[in-house]
Amino acid sequence: MSYGAVAATDSRTPLTSLDRCDACGAQAYVRVRLDVGEFLFCAHHATKHSDKLRPQAIDWYDETSKLRAADARTHQPADD
Numbered sequence: 001m002s003y004g005a006v007a008a009t010d011s012r013t014p015l016t017s018l019d020r021c022d023a024c025g026a027q028a029y030v031r032v033r034l035d036v037g038e039f040l041f042c043a044h045h046a047t048k049h050s051d052k053l054r055p056q057a058i059d060w061y062d063e064t065s066k067l068r069a070a071d072a073r074t075h076q077p078a079d080d
């Protein structure tokens with residue numbers, strides 16, 4: 001088994017705007033750890049692949065709630 005370049009990655013390190021979806025290059029909000037390594041996904045692709053990947057995932061680090069919070073701030077009128 002080889003973890004290669006991802007060996008030093010702490011699976012609980014918060015995702016940043018520099019982390020990009022492996023499928024489309026959008027900002028990543030989910031980090032999935034598998035036997036073969038790690039994958040980063042945007043909210044869209046995390047949802048799309050979750051049925052397939054969740055059963056195999058060693059760790060599923062999900063920050064999509066942060067995205068929804070940002071969305072809410074964007075779309076809701078300010079109270080103050």
Ligand SMILES: [Zn+2]
Nearest residue numbers: 021024042045
């Ligand atoms: Zn994506």
